[in-house]
Amino acid sequence: MVAISSDVIRGYNDTMILSILKKEPSYGYSISKQIKTISDGKYAIKETTLYSAFTRMEKNEYIESFVAEQSPDGNGKKRTYYRITDKGLEYYDSKCEEWELTKEVVENFIEYKGEE
Amino acid sequence: MVAISSDVIRGYNDTMILSILKKEPSYGYSISKQIKTISDGKYAIKETTLYSAFTRMEKNEYIESFVAEQSPDGNGKKRTYYRITDKGLEYYDSKCEEWELTKEVVENFIEYKGEE
């Protein structure tokens, strides 16, 4: 079983988070589950990686946080939600471009051997 | 102009080096130039990154070093050449598999917008 090492995914965790926040604001636990679902169970972001990404990206103004109740009637625990900013959208787009370039480059050094 | 950030390429520098050493033993300066050529000028490995990769990979027994003259008649400066080991070949193969998986995962989060 091949796993994705942190050195490989490094630099794309932020992109994954932003791609989810592009759709609508969300919070840690939900994003974590969405990443698992979207990746078809192939990747799970670590909690600490996720929350430190929030801190970093908020500092960089790629996201904004706000606190909201779980249900509109005011009961339930409060959660910290994140929303993508315009700067975050730009950053996401640039990361998508970078990905296309990276793919082109790396594939020159990779040998692909079909299924087995 | 999009550039490839170190956080993105991290984890693939070793793979690139090994893919070159798979063909034949080589040395630092040459590998550096080959990476530039093979990537079509899109990526240049930093010297310090390259040489620290040698140290790490030799310790991990993915490569072996030997010293040789530049020309067979014994003149010219000596160079440190590296040769890939069986363990290194295995590692390279596993990295290729990992790349296929990473691609599948990351692409779920990326939006591709043709040329422009």
Added chain:
DNA sequence: CAGATTTACTACGTCTGCCGTACTATGTTT
């Protein structure tokens, strides 16, 4: 033939993102 450039490295310290471990504290299910 002197100076610039290319070749071929080594040393050292810093930065950053990822991760392990651990802890807190509700809410919900069995």
Added chain:
DNA sequence: AAACATAGTACGGCAGACGTAGTAAATCTG
């Protein structure tokens, strides 16, 4: 009542990439 899911925070360590700098021989260039 206990277990599990939810929703985090705190803290420290690690490893790979990189900036800066320095050495030194070989080769090209005016």
